[in-house]
Amino acid sequence: MNRFKSALAASLCIAIGASPALAAETLKIGAPLALTGRLADAGQKSKQGYDMCVEAVNEKGGLEVGGEKRMLELVTYDYQSETNKAIEIVQRLVNVDKVPFLLSPYGSGDTKAAGVVAERYGVPMVAAAAATPSVFDQKFKNLFGILFPNKMITEAEVAYYKQHAPDAKKVAVLALNSLYPKGIAADLAASAKDAGYDVVFDQIYSPNTTDFSNALTQIKSLEPDWIYATGYTEDLILIRRQMADLGLSAPIVTMTAGPAYPEFASNVQQLADNVTTNSWWHQNANYKDDFIFGTSQAYNEAFNKRFGRDATYLEAAATASCETLAIAVAEANSTDGDAVRKIMHEKTFQTFYGPIHFGETGQNDYNAALVMQIQDGELLVLAPEELKQGALKIGVPPAGN
């Protein structure tokens, strides 16, 4: 039916002879989305992020390219969270829809697989949700990553605590055995060792673990000064509760990345107090953006108005991935791959997401890692210095009420 309608509309346009002035072609950006399957939740969030960018750019009249105003058009297909399907869809976007630019699928693995195809065609692709450096280590010319490497986050954290909690010596690391949580924990352990910390406990737990008492009891006996736990928000909620049950406390308790989301504090209530975390992005780190939205907080307000909740780094990175492409096209004044690629590689983009510079490998190498802490229910930025909203508070409540 829809096809019939569009055919009808198309013939109508031909019949009335749509004027070429009106018909400046839209600028297509292809995006494989994980709308169903295992990554459906993250896929929806990516789409919301992309929509924010496309709508904002079109609201200000589109992009000026070669004397024409070009509106952005997002061409999306669901890749059902399957790597193989993601590749098919990239092929479709390039061959059938003829998109000149791509946004990557969700996650490191699918980004890599799709990146190989994009590289073959020479179509620039921006990845919003791939932080693992190995995705970028083959130095593709067409793959760009918004998230800076995990290692930059852990280095920023270690440097911050080293300075603000100099008495801390022993670190215990407990990580979920999954790509990102395991990766960042390994980076943290390495960064901590380099900085002279004693890593007294470094173990992983399996997905769907519900009883952490074994690991936590061991940690308690080691009396660490810094507990670093990674996992999904649900895991971290359980870990925080069971820490309280076992009377386990430490001067610094860092959990990544759950406490950056409101669900964490609303679930563990007072136990959330003084838990620290980190993030690639948070609206409280208020950057300026002259292209769209104005500031990080204005972005978040616009997002909240549109979707009824705060944006996380995930949606913000998705918006920023599309924004960097749009800025590069506008600046190149062309949709030619080479011209756009050149700007992408050279420019430092000042966005609401923070500064973005696609380094040698194509991955953002501008370290804007945030160290954050929940204080009296509020999530505050502790570092970097120029965005600071509060000072580190030592110690978490040992038990709930």
Next chain:
Amino acid sequence: MILDRTFLLKIAVGLALFALAAFSAFSLDNYQLQVGTSLAMLAVLCYAWNLVGGYMGYPSLATITFFGIGAYTDGIVQNLDQAIGVAWLAAAIAGAAIALLLGAALLRLKGHYFAIGTIATLEVAREIANNWDALTGGAIGLNIPIQMGSPEFVGRFFFLVMLALAVAAFLVTVVVDRTRFGFGLRCIRQNEQAASMVGIDVVRYKVAAFVLSGALSAAAGGVYASMVAYIEPKDAFNLVKTIEIPVMVMLGGMGTIFGPLIGSAFYVVLNEFVWANFINWHSGILGLIIVGVIYFLPGGVLGTRWPSAKGRMPMRARAAQPRTTA
């Protein structure tokens, strides 16, 4: 090998179909080639499963275990600077070798126990891939050298290789179907003890079928890994896929030479159709349709005598007769 005229005709039709697909490679665009490659890959996996699940009647859920082992073997071997062909051969050999070891243990189990045992292999393999960082790259995954050439060339190359593998799987099935080996497997499906009593070396037959199946699946995994140029545990050892494969063969017709081909194509079309029309309820509706198809066509598309399909002819009644249809 027992070949009557009808069967020769069937082989000819099958080969003609594959030849047609091969020639079409030069007129299809890259997207169509990519879809074709996926389809050919599913056909290989279905043929591989059909040997164990269809002919022998052992409900294996290990197809993707071997697929993943093949994918990782390909990656590891190519990273040792070996040619792509060597890596594929190594993948097939690794699949066969591990099938031999696993088969010797698992094939002592029957029915549900066997199914659970095989699914455990998938979980164990994924955990090993996740944790053996030095060999597999762990959860971070493994980069594989990228096949050089224009997108058109690469698209055609992998399509034709996967298609060649599908032809090989088809021919293996033809040989199995028409020889003493296949006859023995069917006997095992119907009554293992009786098969043993009439002089069939049950253990050897079962392990041989499992090894063949493992080698084919692993070869498909090897080609897939080279195409994707990056593998990670959750993609290589995909739980959903290991369940989808038997469903496809059931839809097409178990223990037949065309069932896996028809089943995989039918399933892909059905999946695309349901997915395009019911994006939110996709999995649920697809599940209902599959249950419906299996209920009304228990022998699959090919295993059904169409005029009597309304009467829902029970599979068991036909299984008792010597099978003459393919």
